Amino acid sequence: MIKLATVSPCYNEEEVLCHSVERLTSLFDGMIAEGLISSDSMMVFVNDGSRDHTWEIIRELHQKNKFVRGINLARNVGHQNAIMAGMMTAKDWADAVITIDADLQDDIECIPQMVKHFEEGNDIVYGVKVSRQADPLMKRLTAQAFYKMQSSMGVESVYNHADFRLMSKRSLDMLGTYKEHNLYLRGLIPQIGLQTTTVDDVISERYAGSSKYTLSKMLKLALNGITAFSVKPMYAILYLGIIFLLIAFGIGIYVTHALITGTAVPGWSSLILSIWLVGGFFLISLGIMGVYIGNIYAEVKRRPLYHIAEILS
Numbered sequence: 004m005i006k007l008a009t010v011s012p013c014y015n016e017e018e019v020l021c022h023s024v025e026r027l028t029s030l031f032d033g034m035i036a037e038g039l040i041s042s043d044s045m046m047v048f049v050n051d052g053s054r055d056h057t058w059e060i061i062r063e064l065h066q067k068n069k070f071v072r073g074i075n076l077a078r079n080v081g082h083q084n085a086i087m088a089g090m091m092t093a094k095d096w097a098d099a100v101i102t103i104d105a106d107l108q109d110d111i112e113c114i115p116q117m118v119k120h121f122e123e124g125n126d127i128v129y130g131v132k133v134s135r136q137a138d139p140l141m142k143r144l145t146a147q148a149f150y151k152m153q154s155s156m157g158v159e160s161v162y163n164h165a166d167f168r169l170m171s172k173r174s175l176d177m178l179g180t181y182k183e184h185n186l187y188l189r190g191l192i193p194q195i196g197l198q199t200t201t202v203d204d205v206i207s208e209r210y211a212g213s214s215k216y217t218l219s220k221m222l223k224l225a226l227n228g229i230t231a232f233s234v235k236p237m238y239a240i241l242y243l244g245i246i247f248l249l250i251a252f253g254i255g256i257y258v259t260h261a262l263i264t265g266t267a268v269p270g271w272s273s274l275i276l277s278i279w280l281v282g283g284f285f286l287i288s289l290g291i292m293g294v295y296i297g298n299i300y301a302e303v304k305r306r307p308l309y310h311i312a313e314i315l316s
Contacts, residue, residue, distance in 0.1 A: 013061070049086070074314055129202070236291050
């Protein structure tokens, strides 16, 4: 039997915590009865600088429930860093770690199957979304567009996989050697290279409250995912620059011909259009380069990803 730990990042999740612990406890009891996991397995909740009573509830649940452990971060560091903090702490407590969001919208019935795949020799088991009907339409469309764009940019990742996965202690030790500041775990973990497999993940509706993963946070994650693993946007700027030079050369030939033949018509429309077009191109180019430079700036400072204020073990 393996010693299992689930790790769930929490940011203002007071409305769902008790319900989620109740569901996971029932699952753990069943898996222990089946001999899949040991009785000293655990569920670890990482409080990511919540402004509500999330940490107080985790404390209470820790006292009442033998499975519950808690990690309280000193400040809000974001979803990816909170997951990393939980995994790097829990890997010293367990044989395998499963990351799952505290709202349990991912299918927890996949967890026994993940454990069986782990026992078969897989170090990483990805939960792949086969149905997202519970997600809002806009979230489904933007997520699918992002996965396709990410693939076209050459980023190695698992299609329709978020952060619901099992990782062995060995794979977590390897992950700990990566020192990126701008974490994008969905692109980083496939680079480890150990044996992997997948399980089908059917997303369910949220029990209470609303998702804390706002559109701006998703866009930031998507931008990090592309700029941290692909230089294709930089090459795209180069190719666009060549195209603009060719267009300018063509315009130059046309203007010269018009002057020679006397067919040139005075006007400012084409001039203004050209200024806006070229100006927009340069601003976009500077913005993309700025993102890369900003990422380099964050990386070279080597600041810690998180600080743990308290651990309930």
